[in-house]
Amino acid sequence: MTPRILVVDDEKLIRWSLGECFRKEGFQVELAGDGAAAAAFLEKHDVDLALLDLRLPDTDGIQLLKKAHDEIPGLPVIIITAFSSIDSAVEAMRCGAVDYITKPFNMDELMISVRRVLDTESIRQRLSSHINEEKVRFGLGNIVGESPKMIDIRRLVRRIARSETTSILLLGESGTGKDMIARAIHYESARADKPFMNITSTALPETLLESQIFGHEKGAFTDARELKKGLFEFADGGSVYLDEIGDMQPALQAKLLRVLEDRAFKRVGGTDDIRVDVRVIAATNRNIHEAMKTGQFREDLFYRLSAVPIVVPPLRERKEDLPALANHFLQLYNHEFHRDISPLSTEVVEKLSTYNWPGNVRELRNVIERAALLAKEDTLMESDVMLGTALLGHIQPAVACFRLPEEGCNMEEVEKMLLQQALERTQGNRTRAAELLGMTRDQIRYKMEKFDLNV
Numbered sequence: 001m002t003p004r005i006l007v008v009d010d011e012k013l014i015r016w017s018l019g020e021c022f023r024k025e026g027f028q029v030e031l032a033g034d035g036a037a038a039a040a041f042l043e044k045h046d047v048d049l050a051l052l053d054l055r056l057p058d059t060d061g062i063q064l065l066k067k068a069h070d071e072i073p074g075l076p077v078i079i080i081t082a083f084s085s086i087d088s089a090v091e092a093m094r095c096g097a098v099d100y101i102t103k104p105f106n107m108d109e110l111m112i113s114v115r116r117v118l119d120t121e122s123i124r125q126r127l128s129s130h131i132n133e134e135k136v137r138f139g140l141g142n143i144v145g146e147s148p149k150m151i152d153i154r155r156l157v158r159r160i161a162r163s164e165t166t167s168i169l170l171l172g173e174s175g176t177g178k179d180m181i182a183r184a185i186h187y188e189s190a191r192a193d194k195p196f197m198n199i200t201s202t203a204l205p206e207t208l209l210e211s212q213i214f215g216h217e218k219g220a221f222t223d224a225r226e227l228k229k230g231l232f233e234f235a236d237g238g239s240v241y242l243d244e245i246g247d248m249q250p251a252l253q254a255k256l257l258r259v260l261e262d263r264a265f266k267r268v269g270g271t272d273d274i275r276v277d278v279r280v281i282a283a284t285n286r287n288i289h290e291a292m293k294t295g296q297f298r299e300d301l302f303y304r305l306s307a308v309p310i311v312v313p314p315l316r317e318r319k320e321d322l323p324a325l326a327n328h329f330l331q332l333y334n335h336e337f338h339r340d341i342s343p344l345s346t347e348v349v350e351k352l353s354t355y356n357w358p359g360n361v362r363e364l365r366n367v368i369e370r371a372a373l374l375a376k377e378d379t380l381m382e383s384d385v386m387l388g389t390a391l392l393g394h395i396q397p398a399v400a401c402f403r404l405p406e407e408g409c410n411m412e413e414v415e416k417m418l419l420q421q422a423l424e425r426t427q428g429n430r431t432r433a434a435e436l437l438g439m440t441r442d443q444i445r446y447k448m449e450k451f452d453l454n455v
């Protein structure tokens, strides 16, 4: 959309020449000769930038500036002023003007200022609309479920989000929704426009994990050719989500405790303290009390983290959430697979309720995804939703036809061959090949590189 500029100046010639000039540059321009006309316009219309002469016949420019900001919060205003009244320009800047130019002015100079303001403005707007999208995508509205436990969790998330620094410990089995809750806490809080950084403790070897979290100085170890910032530095002002914290090594736990207590840490190989303002959200699917008994998890860290523990119950303990969750995922996959499958029938819901869901909501999601992908009709039948061992039973016959030859075989050769076949069958579509082989896309990519398969 073409930006609209409002020019407020009592000198007709200046108004006119500014108007001409901006129109030639492709902007929309509105002209006002006094404060009243400007105020009336701002009340009714949106403007992207205002150019404001400080000396107007009927009002003080500063008053008009304030009024403009009341009407359009954040509206960028450039002040036009005579050189003799530079003091009032300073005051205007204090009141929120973004720039000022002095009369007589050079048109090129003015244009540069205008372009710069509009550029930063559009970046700011794009950024804020992106953040708003993320808030919707990851906020509380995504947490489905009306069981008393889920209602409680949502209430807790809302409360925690308001307290800015409290650390949180999420406890619950795998697939219960811990990641999702961690994000909701971040996106519902005042930190939402700052980064949400996450890391899984089990994903990396210990030394690498430490440098990922805390960064390292140049030369800290053999491969450390450059200084590297860690997660905590990147997340400054935002939140850090540490998943699988129950598996973190005690030495690293101690360092983490220090961040929680002093809001400071040292990079690996560093001597200076780095200060950060970060909220820590940790999660584990382990029995943390057991881990403390065996010394695997530091008690002091547990107490520091668990000011507000959130226990996310397994799906089998809140089966009343099942229909809403299942239909929520159905909607999601209808959209993704361009299907129009109707909401689940009571029979199907009943079948889902008989199962005990060891993989929790994640497993439910996968079951619905599979059903939505494979169902022939637009109504799901009981036979479309395969659960637990039924699902295994479905895969087993295929697996059973692979027999180890008498003389043995080379596992890598077999793997390579199957991968080749899967890629051929899917015309090189890695996502579908991954599905056929029960692997993730990353695993496929890794194996393709390993076996030097280029499709």
Ligand SMILES: Nc1ncnc2c1ncn2[C@@H]1O[C@H](COP(=O)(O)OP(=O)(O)O)[C@@H](O)[C@H]1O
Binding pocket: 142, 143, 144, 145, 172, 173, 174, 175, 176, 177, 178, 179, 180, 181, 325, 328, 361, 362, 365
């Ligand atoms: N209450 C819920 N509402 C909607 N989706 C959920 C809910 N709980 C879990 N999910 C979904 O289930 C999957 C697993 O959740 P996740 O947060 O990764 O679990 P965890 O971190 O506990 O293993 C994700 O796709 C998540 O979006």
Ligand SMILES: [Mg+2]
Binding pocket: 175, 178, 179, 243
């Ligand atoms: Mg998780």
